Amino acid sequence: MGTSAGPTTEHLMNLNDLDLKLLRVFHQLMIERRVSSAAQSLGVSQPAVSNALKRLRGLLGDELFQRTAQGMLPTPLAEQIAEPIAYAIDAIRSVVNHQVHFDPATAHRDFVLGLIDLGEMFFLPSLLVQVCQQAPGVRINVARSINSSLKEDMETGRIDVAIxxxxxxxGNFFRQRLFRQNFVLAFRQDHPLSKKSAIGLDDFIACEHVAVSQGSGHGDIDRLMERKGIERRIRTTVPYFDAVGPILEATDLVATVPLNLAEMLxxxxGIGHAPHPVALPEISIDVFWNARLQRDPANQWLRRLIFKLFSDQAQGST
Structure with missing residues (x-):
């Protein structure tokens, strides 16, 4: 008869050696992906981080991280255990610090926001004004969110809130809607289209376009137009929205952009805009956070501030 595959004595002994310092090193390496950065964040030497990683590798029987030109690449096991360890560290920190409230006036900490470049332009200035007034010891940093890494960055704690x-x-994320908005057609104010009382589909197809390929849900709009059989004459493609304004100002190109970007430009x-000739759905701009931060007082304060500043309810919209 076969035997059960329970934990061996060696594994139990190894688990007894797995102290909190080792878990903190692992957690910080998942966030920073570099030994030097993790050491600086933890306030220890690089050899101390390397030694802790060596101990973890021995205890868990896995390399955990592979050195690459882009930094420390986590193994499948490291990715599997990253979120439970992050939960555990947050729970312990909350208990030890008796974190029953967050006082922005006296707090000293950093928050990291996940934003695309459009979000940086729209949200960051107004948010920083309020943070400087309410929380002089709080710093707001931005990690430009990319499809391939955003989910993992939020699960491991590298990003506190995404917008x-x-x-x-x-999956394991909460969300709260800020507002909904339409796409519009943007062009320079003295563009030939500005003389038209209404821009039709033929006008749209006849124009040359600048397209944005950055990694967010805005790319779904391009795929929707393709499914409708609408072929744009794309003259240039740029990775981010922040290049659109200068390009439209200097050329006769047009761009399909969210309304708030058109107004900022x-x-x-000197950019104008008009209702889009293609029937495009409204988009929802939301705040996202990991479920493990749902009751975190500091994260709650930041989310309330964002909602107060930018939600359509806060602005009296229907």
């Missing part, structure tokens, strides 16, 4: 159109954030680049 935008981010359909890739499903009006003054600095």
């Amino acid at each position: 935008g159109l981010m359909p890739q954030l499903q 009006r003054r600095p680049f």
Whole structure:
């Protein structure tokens, strides 16, 4: 008869050696992906981080991280245990610190927001004004969110809150809608289209376009137009929205952009906009956070501030 595959004595002994310091090193390496950065964040030497990683490798029987030109690449086992370890560390920190409330006036900490470039332009200035007034010891940093890494960055704690159109954030994430908005057709204010009382589909197809390929849900709009059989004459493709204003200002190109971006481009680049000739769905701009931060007082304060500043309810919209 076969024997059960329970834990061996050696594994139990190894588990007894797995102290909190080792878990903190692992957690920080998942966030930073570099030994030097993890050491700086933890306030220890690089050899101390390397020695802790060596102990973890021995205890868990796995390399955990592979050195690459892009930094420390986690193994499948490291990715599997990353979120439970992050949960455990947050729970212990909350208990030890008796974190029953968050006082922004006296707090000293960093928050990391996951944003695309459009979010940086729209959300960051107003948010920083309020943070400087309410929380002088708080710093706001931005990690430009990319489809391939955003989910993992939020699960491991590298990003505290993400804002935008981010359909890739499903599963173990909470979300709260800020507002909905339409896409419009943007062009320079003295563009030939500005003389038209209404822009039709033929006008749209006849124009040359600048397309944005950045990694967010906005790319679904391009695929929707393709499914409708609408072929644009794309003259240039740029990775991010922040290049659109200067390009439209200097050329006769047009762009399909969210309404708030078109309004932001009006003054600095002389950009106008018109209702889009293609029937495109509204998009929902949401705030996202990991489920393990749902009751975290600091994260709650940041989310409330974002909602107060930017939600359509806060602005009295229907």
